[in-house]
Every structure is written in C-alpha cells, then in structure tokens.
Amino acid sequence: MTIELSYEIITLLFATAVLAxxxxxxxxGGGLLTIPALMWAGLPPTAALATNKLQACGGSFFASYYFIRKGMVKISQMKLAICCAFLGAAAGTIAVQLIDTTILERLLPLLILAIGAYFLFSKKISEDDRQQLLTPGLFALTAALTVGLYDGFFGPGTGSFFALAFVSLSGYGLSKATAHAKVLNFSTNIASLIFFALGGKVIWMLGAIMLVGQAIGATLGSKLLINKGSKLIKPLVVTMSVLMSIKLLSSQYLLFS
Known part of the structure; x- marks a missing residue:
C-alpha cells in the first residue's frame, strides 16, 4: 500500500513518534498519539494500525535493548514468556478479523481506568521486589499469553497490562516490571506486524521514518526511567490511563451518536 504525504506532515509524524x-x-500509551496522528494524515484505519505496529517495533526494541544492556532484564529467563506473548498476539491478530470487538471496546476504558487506580492507590507498588505469586513458566502460559492475545486483538494499554501483571503476579518492583513489560511488548508488536504485512496493510516508508523517531524517544525515556524510577512511572501511568480512557470513551460516543 502507498500513500502520498507532504514533507510537513511526515515531519510532524516523526516528531509525534519521538514523543510517543x-x-x-x-x-x-504511545499509540494514543500515533494512531490518531496517522489517521489525521489520511491513512485508512487498518493501514494506520498496521503502520503503527511497524513504528512501535522501533520504540519497544530500543527500549528493550537498553534495559537488557543495563542488566534490568535477563533475556534467558524470559524465553517462554516471549514465545507465549508472540503466539498470543499472532492469534489475536487473526481473531480480530473474525470476531466482533464491540463488547471489548465498551469494557476497555473501565479496564484501563482500573489499572490507573491500581498504580495510584496500591501500597504494593514500589521499587522493591515482593513475593512471587506465579512461577515464570506459569506466568508465561497465563499472563503473557493472555495479554499478547489482547494486543493482537485490540492493543491500547498493552504495556500497562504487562507491567501490572509483572507487579501483581511476579512481585517485581515498578521499574523492573516496566522494563520486562517492554520486552514482551516488542514480541507482540513483531507478531502483529507480520500478520498485517501479510495482508499488505503496512506503509513501509512512513513506518520506517516513524520507527527512527520511536527509537530516539524510547532511548531517552528508558534512560530517564532508570534514573527516576517509580517517582516518574506512577504519575505517568495514571495520566496515560486517564487519557486513554477518555479517548476511547469519546470515540464510542462519536460512533454511537
């Protein structure tokens, strides 16, 4: 698929990708910025979603690489979770083409608000690791697979869902949970991208340009996360949860009005 865009619009999309x-x-929650921006630029909804997955791969890859290089994530301990997240996202991307998503669209704002409330009020969230409720293998076969399925099927808030799962089920501190969530999010992004590409929905040149912007923004954000930790993460998670819920609710209102 090809589409003609002006240099000004491409520059704006690049800057949006950096911020996202x-x-x-x-x-x-970066998709809250990039998907509307791509649709504003004139891309059809499926092309916007597909191209967004390409550029999101850049952000999630470089953030993951930074966290691995800094020793926050040991990839050898995440192999099963990565595979399960990938398979879940692949299944979700196929399923979204066959199943009505109306019910999930209506429930999602409430789910994301619940995540924000959990991060805001839970006393369990800190930089310290706590008691583990699930073994890594069981976590992979349940949480990683389920959230991966959700990302392929719908998508908004995937990083927050993964982070919540690591905090509540694996007992990780907030920074560690966020770092591990980004690795699984990269896996789900790749899976969805493959199936969108097979359907010919990706605008490759635009996605590649935004991918570079995502990589720059993700590297800067990853460095800040390591330095600031939960003091920065908690307010941003709560803010993005509220904004995502408002965006989804407003979209539903416009759709049904």
Missing part, C-alpha cells in the same frame, strides 16, 4: 516513544518507554 518517550512516553511508551516509561508508561505505555
């Missing part, structure tokens, strides 16, 4: 990558690395 920065936010995504810390709290998730």
């Amino acid at each position: 990558g920065f936010i995504d690395a810390i709290a998730g």
Whole structure:
C-alpha cells in the first residue's frame, strides 16, 4: 500500500513518534498519539494500525535493548514468556478479523481506568521486589499469553497490562516490571506486524521514518526511567490511563451518536 504525504506532515509524524516513544518507554500509551496522528494524515484505519505496529517495533526494541544492556532484564529467563506473548498476539491478530470487538471496546476504558487506580492507590507498588505469586513458566502460559492475545486483538494499554501483571503476579518492583513489560511488548508488536504485512496493510516508508523517531524517544525515556524510577512511572501511568480512557470513551460516543 502507498500513500502520498507532504514533507510537513511526515515531519510532524516523526516528531509525534519521538514523543510517543518517550512516553511508551516509561508508561505505555504511545499509540494514543500515533494512531490518531496517522489517521489525521489520511491513512485508512487498518493501514494506520498496521503502520503503527511497524513504528512501535522501533520504540519497544530500543527500549528493550537498553534495559537488557543495563542488566534490568535477563533475556534467558524470559524465553517462554516471549514465545507465549508472540503466539498470543499472532492469534489475536487473526481473531480480530473474525470476531466482533464491540463488547471489548465498551469494557476497555473501565479496564484501563482500573489499572490507573491500581498504580495510584496500591501500597504494593514500589521499587522493591515482593513475593512471587506465579512461577515464570506459569506466568508465561497465563499472563503473557493472555495479554499478547489482547494486543493482537485490540492493543491500547498493552504495556500497562504487562507491567501490572509483572507487579501483581511476579512481585517485581515498578521499574523492573516496566522494563520486562517492554520486552514482551516488542514480541507482540513483531507478531502483529507480520500478520498485517501479510495482508499488505503496512506503509513501509512512513513506518520506517516513524520507527527512527520511536527509537530516539524510547532511548531517552528508558534512560530517564532508570534514573527516576517509580517517582516518574506512577504519575505517568495514571495520566496515560486517564487519557486513554477518555479517548476511547469519546470515540464510542462519536460512533454511537
């Protein structure tokens, strides 16, 4: 698929990708910026979603790489979770083409608001690791697979869902949970991108340009996360949860009005 865009619009989309990558690395929710921006630029909804997955791969990859290089994530301990997240996202991307998403669209704002409330009020969230409720293998076969399925099926707030799962089920501190969430989010992004590409929905040149912007923003956000930790993550997660819920609710209102 090809589409003609002016240099001014491409520059604006690049800047949007930088900001989205920065936010995504810390709290998730960067798609709240990039998907509307791509649709504003004139892309059809499916092309916007597909191209967004390409550029999101850049942000999630470079954030993951930074966290791995800094020793926050040990990839050898995440192999099963990565595979399960990938398979879940692949299944979700196929399923979204066959199943009515109306019910999920209506429930999602409430789910994301609940995540924000959990991060805001829970006393369990800190930089310290706590008691683990699930073994890594069980976590992979349940949380990683389920959130991966959700990302392929719908998508908004995936990073926050992964982070919440690591905090509540694996007992990780907030920075560690966010770092591990980004690795699984990269896996789900790749899976969805493959199936969108097979359907010919990706605008490759535009996605590649935004991917560079995502990489820049994600690298800056990752460095800030390591330095600031939960002092920065909690307010951003809560803010992005509220904004995502408002955006989704407003979209539903416009759709049904």
